[in-house]
Amino acid sequence: MNKLKVILMLSFFSIVTLNAQNLGITYKVTVNANDAILSTSTNYDLILNGNKSAYYNNNDSLKQFKYQSFIGERKKIGELTRVKLSDNHYAYVKQDFYYKDYEKDTLIYNELIVSKKTFVGEKINLIDWEIKPKTDTIILNQRCLKAIGEFRGRTYEAYFSPSLSQRGGPWKFDGLPGVILSVKSQDDYFIIEPIKIVKNSKSQNIVFNVYNDKKSISWNVFKKRFKEKLIRQLKKLKSLSEDGEKGSIEVTDRIEDLGIGKLSF
Amino acid sequence: MKKRLIALVCFILTFFSSLSAQTIKGTISDNDKKLIAVSNILIKRDSSSISEYTFSNNGYYKITLNKSYKRIIVEADAYGYARNQYVIENPIKGKIYVVNFELKTDINHLDEVIIKAKKKSFSIKKDTVKYNVKSYLSGSERKIQDVIKKLPGVNVNESTGEIKYKGKSIETVLLEGDNLFGYNYSLGTKNINVDMVEQIQAIDNYSENPLLKNIESGDKVVLNLKLKKGKVDFSGNLDGGLGIFNDSNIASNTNLNILGITKNYKSFGVLAYNNIGINRSPFDYFSFNSNIEELKEKENYIEKIIPESRFSNFLSDDRVNINNQSFGNYNAIFNIGKKIKIKTNLYYLNDLIKSNQFIENQYSIGGSDFITTDNYFLSKRPKQYRGDFNIKLNTSKSSLLEYDFRIREEDIHTKSSIESNNSNNFTSSLRSDDNYIKNRLLYTKKISNKKALQLSVFQSTNKTPQVYEITSLSLNSSSNVNRQKVYTEKNRIGSQITFLGSSFSNKYSFSLGVISNKNRIKSELFNSTNISENYLDYSEELIYQRGSYHFNFNKLRITPSYSINYLNQEIVNYEKGTNINRDNFTLAPSLNLRYRLNNISFIQGKISYVQNSKAEKYLFENEILINNRTTISNMPNLDLQKVLNYGLFYFKNDLYNQMEINLGINYQQIENSFFTNTFINEDILNINYFLLPETNNNLGMNFLISKYLSFIDTNTKLSIDYSVSNYKNIINNSDLRNNKNKSTNIKMLFKTAFDGFINFKNEFNFSNFSSKNENSDEFINEAFTNSFSVILNPIKEVFLKLSSNYFLPNFNKRNERYNFLDASIRYRPKNKRFEFELIAKNLSNENNFEQIQVVDFSTNRYRTNILPMYIFFNMTYTF
Known part of the structure; x- marks a missing residue:
């Protein structure tokens, strides 16, 4: 999906309906990767309108990389851009788009299996949050409550505002009785902080399901395919190696734990 | 079942x-x-x-x-x-x-509301942390050093002005990317107003020489001051203040700072005068703490044999420093075309520092107890003229030639009248000159993207002639004048060639160098006849080969380094007609390990072994008189001192959660030290330094935790320092005595950051110091201080501060305590260039301050007078 399409899907209509309540939040999203060279920091927008929401990066350029000066060659591969960060590090830049339909309890987003784009569908409430009592804090003038939850290998602290909206949140975070304004993993690997809130925007953003015509797979199938792809790569590596040589692949620098472990021959 | x-x-x-x-x-x-x-x-x-x-x-x-x-x-x-x-x-x-x-439909039509996040107090990008100055202002800050002190991960040593970032001493403070101040960066931090600066950047892996970027090991850190937009061309501020002391003298403080920035020119100038205890210069004539530049260049200096009177720095300067300081400084960088950059730094300082100091020593030596007292009335007039010149010439795209020149002329004249043991009266005069010239030529050639070669040649001369005259005014003796003349000179010349390179993420450097030091000491102590004379030369020739390699294995960095040295030392004593010569080959290895636990914390281990000569400080054999009681002499020895050092440190700076933790332990073992053989009685103190193949050792531990507690909007900081040192000495012909000093210092700070109009700050400090000789009782002193401030900001334009500083110098004497009260009110009209401030200092009108120090054979009571109560009105104009 290219950027243009996303913009079309989020067309800005100046129609003021009876329930013109809608909410836009711009987040700064930081990934402090274990391999520092893969670290990124960029802005994402969340549009909450009625029972639907869209969360997407509004800057898919190479500026998101913390170590921009290290970027070497860049290559366009279909909708993706492959950038060389060092002799041993490559990254794919893509347009992220997370669509949520609360009526249907559906979350759909795109993921890469190495360089191939796939579409993944899940339920919205993925995290069993525990609301911490007496942890009120003010974020961007909004009274927020704190909740803690485990999600795919990391523990997250989230601050949500029940008064700003009934639900919603950035990325896959959701399932709290209020919109999630700020969330970070306790190891600081993944940090999402709000930088702007637009309440009751006059330009109402209508959220469409851009994945309507796409066939999505479940998270478990995605993990399985990801693992199969790695095993294929490992076999290729083995075929190229000399007798007695050993090799292994391990996924260590992802926000979510795919539960694949170390694959070796 | x-x-x-x-x-x-x-x-x-x-x-x-x-x-x-x-x-x-x-x-x-x-x-x-x-x-x-x-x-x-x-x-x-x-x-x-x-x-x-x-x-x-x-x-x-x-x-x-x-x-x-x-x-x-x-x-x-x-x-x-x-x-x-x-x-x-x-x-x-x-x-x-x-x-x-x-549920009823909610048909409220609500207006569009946009809420934007405040500019974050910091942001991190690559090797740079950018601190937004505005986020760290509470209203009490005037100079940029007041903000730097508050930055997480940054520590400022109040005495030396040294700034450390993440535990490392910074190289300099840049102004808009240019190194205008060099090591004397406190000039900028002490004088630049907070209003001029938009952002302070802390930069890791800094290379001043662009040819060495990504080649030299990235250990250097600097701070960079980004100025507010519009603060270009010419801008500055003028502070003018007048007031009155309790004794009816006039209090005055004037300070003009001018900043000039154009495309090819950058300058910062200071003109300042005050008599309210403020030191605007990077030179400390009050307590003689070495500044960073002096510490970095100490190899070039010769130490004055008669030390200058050092005043207490237990209290802050603005309470005790009874001064009259005029200070002028001008720093400028000019770009001439694209290839030439010229930097000049000019300094002028003239001060008159007055102090009354009462010193009482209670000695307990080998069963004999006695007390000595000295009451000093001192007036010290230091003067300094200095000029620095630096030129950088880009001889080609891959080569750079730099030349540094410095000339300094310093003259300190100290007059004193002394009442000793309540009976003997003296007057004394000490005139110390210090002439210093330094030349350095550095050529850098970049051989390839990853390799470079540097060649440097350096020379320095330091001469410190001193004349000390002391006149006894005792009734039972006719006017008796002792005159001590001392002349010391050090000439240092050397050259070094260095090969630097990087391979993948590893970096290395190897150098070969030669250094020659030549020192001369001449002294003469006489009254009507000659009492003691010294005349000697000391020379030191060093040839060395050094190397270091930085291996980076993912999160682990290993830095082994070594130095192979050939050292020749010689003392020619013309007065005694003796000649001592010594050759030594030595190896000095060191290993530094650093493991990055995550993006915000690391653990570091260090071990090093060095052998060096300390003979230069202990050369003259015959007595030199340094004050009304004391003479010093030495038994010169060319044996090398062997120092083994271990250290382990943990450092965490979590800016997102506003938490900082430092933990460190350091152990040092020194073999072949100079020890003191002291003879003391009620009237005299003779110190003789001698070397023994014995061991001294020191153990130091420190812990610091700082955390912003958001639920009470309060920043908290706790630091604990503990040290133990074992040393030896001889007192009054005793055997060699084993002594142990222990020191513990606990500091706690709370500072609130409420949104309302009132905020509080409290700093608590407890210290315990003990000194013990193996055969006698322990000398112990415990002291306590507490500083409390209320900061009121009823309206945006008005800022009020009330503070109390409580001191208890000795826990056993609770009635001997001090409480200083200060108040200030500042008014800053909206969008106006003027600011007004009314200051009342030392409202309780304390007129002296006492502190207690202990050593293994005495308790020392030190009392000094302080600046009396004053009320002061200050106006600042910013342009």
Whole structure:
């Protein structure tokens, strides 16, 4: 999906309906990767309108990389851009788009299996949050409550505002009785902080399901395919190696734990 | 059977748990009884907190409560509808409640509201942390050093002005990317107003020489001051203040700072005068703490044999420093074309520092107890003229030639009158000159992207002639004048060639160098006849080969380094007609390990072994008189001192959670030290330094934790320092004595950051110092200080500060305590260039301050006079 399409899907209509309540939040999203060279920091927008929401990066350029000066060659591969960060590090830049339909309890987003784009569908409430009592804090003038939850290998602290909206949140975070304004993993690997809130925007953003015509797979199938792809790569590596040589692949620098472990021959 | 039992237990547990909890279920619909697909059901005890919650499924919900309630508020909340609540009073355990909601459409038309985040107090990008100055202002800050002190991860040593970032001493403070101040960066930090600076950047892996970027090892850190937009061309500030001391003298403080920035020119100038204890210069003539530049260049200097009178720095300078300082400084960088950059730094300082110091020593030596007292009335007039010149010439794209030149002329004249042991009166005069010239030529050639070669040639000369005259005014003796003349000179010349390179993420450097030091000492002590003379030359020739390699293995960095040295030393004593010569080959290895635990913390271990000569400080054999009581002499020795050092450190700076932790332990073992052989009685103190193949050792531990507690909007800081040192000495012809000093210092700081008009700051400091000789009682002193401030900001333009500083120098004498009260009010009209401030200092009018120090054979009571109460009005004009 290219950027243009996303913009079309989020067309800005100046129609003021009876329930013109809608909410836009711009987040700064930081990934402090274990391999520092893969670290990124960029802005994402969340549009909450009625029972639907869209969360997407509004800057898919190479500026998101913390170590921009290290970027070497860049290559366009279909909708993706492959950038060389060092002799041993490559990254794919893509347009992220997370669509949520609360009526249907559906979350759909795109993921890469190495360089191939796939579409993944899940339920919205993925995290069993525990609301911490007496942890009120003010974020961007909004009274927020704190909740803690485990999600795919990391523990997250989230601050949500029940008064700003009934639900919603950035990325896959959701399932709290209020919109999630700020969330970070306790190891600081993944940090999402709000930088702007637009309440009751006059330009109402209508959220469409851009994945309507796409066939999505479940998270478990995605993990399985990801693992199969790695095993294929490992076999290729083995075929190229000399007798007695050993090799292994391990996924260590992802926000979510795919539960694949170390694959070796 | 067992399975059945477990099933039964499980059933019973389930049964009881369902009995003890309530279940609430129902529907959520709109006015037309149409079920609302998506909604939240919130369970609350009161109107604000959410205790439990669930989501409806196509208009139906059901929740079994896990907590117990005396009153349950059930709230339904759906997008586009007004919230609705239902209250269940005294709910019955185990009961199922059916609560159906009918929500009304929320037809409120709300205006668009945009809320933007405040600019973050910091941001991190690559090797740079950018601190936004505005976020760290509470209103009390005037100079940029006041803000730097507050930055997380940054520590400022108040005495030396040294700034450390993440535990490392910074190289310099840049101004808009240019190194205008060099090591004397305190010039900038002490004088630049906070209003001029937009952002302070802390930069890791800094290379001043652009040719060495990514080649030299990235250990250097600097701070960079980014100025506010519009603060270009010419800008600055003028502070003018007048007041009156309690003794009717006039208090005055004037300070003009001018900053000039154009495309090819950058300059900063200071003109300042004050008599309220402020030191605007980087030179400390009050307590003689070495500044960073002096520490870095100490190899070039020769130490004055007669030390200058050092004043106490236990209290801050602005309480004790009774000064009259005029200071002028001009720093400029000019770009001439693209290839030439010229930097000049000019300094002028003239001060008159007055002090009355009373010193009482209670000695307890080998069963003999006695007390000595000295009451000094001192006036010290230091003068300094200095000029630095630096030129950088880009001889080609891959080569750079730099030349440094410095000339300094310093003259300090100290007059004193002394009342000794309440009976002997003296007057004395010490005139010390210090002439210093330094030349350095550095050529850098970049051989390839990853390799470079540097060649440097350096020379320095330092001469320090001193004349000390002391006149006894005792009634029973005719005027008796002792005159001590000392002339010392050091000439240093050397050259070094260095090869630097990087390979993947590893970096290395190898150098070969030669250094020649030549020192001369001449001294003469005489009254009507000659008493003592010294005349000697000392030379030191060093040839060395050094190397270091930085291996980077993912999170681990290993830095082994070594130095192979050939050292030749010679003392030619013309007065005694002796000649001592010594050759030594030495190896000095060191290993530094650093493991990055994550992005915000690392652990570091260090071990090093060095052998060096300390002979230069202990050369003259015959006595030199340094004050009314004391003479010093040495037994020169060319043996090398062997120092083994171990250190382990943990450092964490979590800017996002505003938490900083430092933990460190350091152990040092020194073999072949110079020890003191002291003879003391009621009237004299003779110190003779001698070397023994014995061992001294020091152990130091430090811990610091700083955390911003958001739930009480308060920043807290706790630091604990502990040290033990074992040393030896001889007192009054004793055997060699073993002594132990122990010191503990605990500091706690609280500072609130409330949104309201009032804030508080409290700093508590407890110190325990003990000194013990193996055969005698322990000398112990415990002291306590507490500083408390109330900061009021009733309206934006007005800032009021009230503070109290409480000192208890000795826990055993609780009635001997001091309490200083200060107040200031500042008014800054909106968008005006003027600012007005009324300051009242030392309101309780304390007129002296006493502190106690202990050593293994005495307790030292030190009393000094302080600046009297004064009221002062200051106006600042910013242009």
